[in-house]
Amino acid sequence: DLVRNDLGRVCRTGSVTVPDLCAVEKHPGLVHLVSSVRGELRPGAGWPELLAAAFPPGSVTGAPKERALTVLAALERSPRGPYCGGIGWVDADRGRAELAVGIRTFWIERDGAGAAVLRFGTGAGITWDSDPEREWAETELKASRLLAVASGEYDTSGGTLS
Secondary structure, three states, rough: OHHHHHHHHHHOOOOOOEEEEEEEEEOOOEEEEEEEOOOOOOOOOOOOHHHHHHOHHHHHHHHOOOHHHHHHHHOOOOOOOOOOEEEEEEEEEOOOEEEEEEOOOOEEOOOOHHHHHHEEEEOOOOOOOOOHHHHHHHHHHHHHHHHHHHHOEEEEEOOEOO
């Protein structure tokens, strides 16, 4: 509902649809729920308005979105980089785009000496009835998969840790 609402601010009335709601995607080591939300931009709305409405997505921020963003800004000590941002393609000439949320994603930054530093982000959803220990365990599990890939301990032939 939050993502539909976000897109509804910049899309034609009645054009926002959810063709896939919580579709199950199976990957080695995890099962991921994926939803697709689509809409047709209203007259006068362009890429800047769309991206401002859609990112960061409600699936990352929580709700109410504006208050959640304020709390996150106060709590997080460093910028997220591409983590939880939009990754995908935009065809501005045809007015089409497909963007996903950058979770379980690596990126490379340069440190002060110019050396490459591999970075990634992980997180868990905190709700009213969250169990902090279970959420932390989920975050560690997500990080362990990324660390295994980065360290070469992940066997890509069978999709398992070696």
